[in-house]
Amino acid sequence: MTDQMMISRYFSQSQLKGLLKAGDIILPGTQASPSFSATGCIHHMDRMAKYLSEDDLNGLRMVFAAFRWMPKWKIKLILKLCNHSSRLPSFMGAGLRMLEIGLKGAILSPYYANLTAPGYDGKKVYDVIGWHPKMVVNEDGIPVKQTPVNLDTPTPEDVAEIYQRAKKAGPEIRDWGVKKRLEFISNLKAAILANQEYILDRLQADTKKSRFDAITAEIFGTLDFLDYLEKNAVKFLSDRKVPTPFALMGKKSKVYFEPLGTALLISPWNYPFYQAIVPIAQAFVVGNAVVFKPSSDTPLKGLVEALLAQAGFLPGWVQIVYGQGRTIGNLLVDGRPDKIFLIGSQPVGKAIMERASQYLIPVELELGGKDPMVVFEDVNIERAAAGAIWGAFTTTGQSCTSVERLFVHEEIYERFKETLVKETLKLVQATDEDGNADIGPMTTKAQVKAIAAQVADAKEKGAVFLTGGDWDGKSDFVPPMVVEGVTKDMLMDQEENFGPLLPLYSFTSEAQAIEMANDPEYGLSASVWSQDLKRADRVARMIYTGNVSINNVMLTEGNHALPFGGVGKSGFGRYKGEFGFYAFANIKAILIDQNSAKMEANWFPYTAKKYQIFSDLTRALYSPGRILPLIRGAFYGLKLETYVKKLAKKGRE
């Protein structure tokens, strides 16, 4: 067990460390007995702390905090003094006895209750002390175990139980508060770091992607996002004051950010680790319970659960449900989560949204794209070409934001094409173990078929394959293909390809580039390359899309402070960054007035005179000018207030 795995609602990290230190002095372990820290029973401190009186709890906090920095010999000395408390004068003895009983109670109780950290496989304390009392309970008295729920292809009954558990977990998660929830996130970070190589093995086994693709996008990206949460979530979730207008003088206005309840998250197969942890972490940090469904193609079965458990998450907080989307997708929606967040394809998005509409469950969809890359004549060709190759072929083109259409200014088209082809041919394709391959094979058979159809269609209609033209249309190892002469009637031009296909087009003017780049359907991301940043910015503004990288590619996702999401059929809603942070939040408006005898002008009774003053007030307040409306507004406001007071006292005349 490592230090960062401890989380408590009642004790700080520092206090827990002090407790752990004292715990190992009182229970250092022997050949037979495990030490206090080894059992991880410290994980269960809250089971006791929850029931302590505030005074006792504060006492323990103080003692633990003091022990945190106290050298061991001093703690031992104190404990030795405690042992001899009966020989000391009564006032000292009492203090020491309280300390001893409090401290030992806190340390011995969880240890001798046989409690351990999740996954502990050392000696159990009950075995060491031979504690095996028997209790044969009759049918009537059998303590009900939690009904086992099948998370793998659940039945409707299972799904009902899953949501029941989530509902129960919701208030629990909420009660921790954001700071404490972030401790779980820190633990998760540590767990991911500690298990990085294993995660990469599992990722490669499921996705077949190259190890480098896996580490950069899935490990680095995930950790970076968790880091962002750690640094920003408290700020984002703090209550905010907003201005209260003149007409509502004397009142206060605030905004609270609260969890929605249970979030259903559905993720695709292309980045199965990143797309699992990131939405889970974001929804959790806001305070939601999570039901997560990974793609059945890359389920990473058991991996995310294990990491979450290692980070101290309880099973009900994040439940991971496996199965084919078409069989369990509807069931999961029928369980009525409070929010559905889906990253996936258009057809899946449509189906989920249709189902969710029956219950009016809010959905947020991150769907595919047909992302353009626009290269002007004034770029560094080597860099832009390398960017295009990475943007089109990273993760073997299986990214929703990968470059699917490359527009190059006619002036440099030929030179650019030459570099592009030359560099593309250098790519190494393998599922490697050492990080020496650039791209892996395709992850799913279905996608290989889809690409084969696009390739056959393009070949038939006369497209020219500058690379990869020799692919047999069957092998998973779909080579990177740079294609020229792609026309509007080809599938490759119209459909998302989600593979290593890069159609290359030329353009003559900025206006034409914008027109070509603007896809009638999709609008997820784009990139614009030019020495002239003003021009690049102009074009970036004109492209109908959710994200644009200038002189780089797929990089908006690299900054977790930026929101992510599309327009058009690429989906809607934003997640990540500050603007996307509230995807899982109930943004609650609060207006606070004082309890008083005062009546409001807009309440009953309505009278003709009140109508007149109110009408004067409206005119006064919103007429042009800066100072005068305020003065006149104050005048009529006062008049209105006086009249309302009179009305309250005497009633309608």
Next chain:
Amino acid sequence: MATEQFRIFDFIFVGAGISGPFMANDLVKEGADCLMLEAGKAYTRRTYPTNGLDGTSQMYWSGGLELGHDAKIAFLRPKVVGGGSIVNQALVDRFDADAWDSWRSVSKVADFSVDKMAPWYDRAESEIEIQEIPAHFRNKNAEIFDQGFKNLKFDNAPLRRAQSNCRLEEGNCCIECLNGCRLGSKQSTPETVLKTALENGLTLVPEIEVTHISEHKGDIRVTGLDPRGGQVSYRARNLVLGAGAIGNARLLLNSGFEKKLPHIGKGFFCHPQFMSFGVYEEKINSHLGAFQAFKSDDKGFRKEGFKLENVYAGPEGIALLVPGFGKIHHEYMERLPHFACIEVCTRDTNPGQIRVNRKGKALIRKVQNREDLNRYEKGAKVIDDIFKSTGAKQIVHGRFGIGLHLMGCCAMGTDPATSVIDPEFKLHGYKNIFSADSSIFPNAPGINPSLTIMALSKKAAASILRNR
């Protein structure tokens, strides 16, 4: 809940331990409209905690042990629907002549004696099942106790326990019942009188900690803390205090009753108990089977003011009692299966006192004077002799005493200056506030109090019904 707050009940009971349910059961049968408020949670056979950590933290005040001002005795005060009857060892003994004689002489109330109480004991016993542990189910810890008594020529007797069917033949271990009996065998009030009272229309609201009572135009208004936040208040024509010695004292003190009744909180007794362990060569496995089968029944002990009990505790309790830390501690605990255990329970003579601080928290002041310490030392000496005579290799004395028979603070008596409850179980000067729980004990009887609480509650209920 809201509807209950507008209702005017005939009786509100504060505390659903032993006394409240016994009284309520008799009152609802006669048609009284009763509400019972309890600070603790209501558990069922299915939901009792199954380990010591959860048991002590969830079922006692302050999450387990409470300490007095000098921290020499740790007090165990149950906070659960069923109170002591959930967490005790279910010993049911009548007070003997000595106990009632001293009750009479302290309280000056003539109405209490072995004979006069016998019918009430009979009625209380008729509400529960009482059994003795059959000889062949006694475990090794009990055998050592018995053997030691024989060796030293002291008298002992089998224990009478409030239990119905422990099915010891299946290998059940009584130690498991200390956090609530999952077998439903222990005759706790939720299994017995509380159950019938609820069937007969008693309203029970758990998890309401009553913080204040006041009189309002002849009615009693009871205010409590709602666990979901905020306060709740209820009204009734009569009030029954059943929150035990500390609970009743705290509530009355916090509600300003000490102005009229200066004795509230005084006269606190707790039968300080001290466990000793004999460590044997062979395994004793004191935790297995029926671990508590005997009590001392020796006239000499009674005169000396102590009794010995054949008991045991959970590992987290014993771990707190063995001395030292580090390797020394582990050495003790690793030999736990070799431990036998006997406890001396002293009949304390020096009264303690309960006060409240500014926050309304109960402060316990309880000192063992020379006489009380002598009683302990004499008992501990006998225990040492028993262990030695039965071949113990080592003897370990518990690090501190335990107070779990919490009695007094609202003593019965005839004089409002030196007592709180009158001979009719009413608060002096009030027609409609009653108590019959352990708080009314004028002194320490030296005998386990629960059966007597049941009998007194029956008597009080009858007295209320008679005067209605």
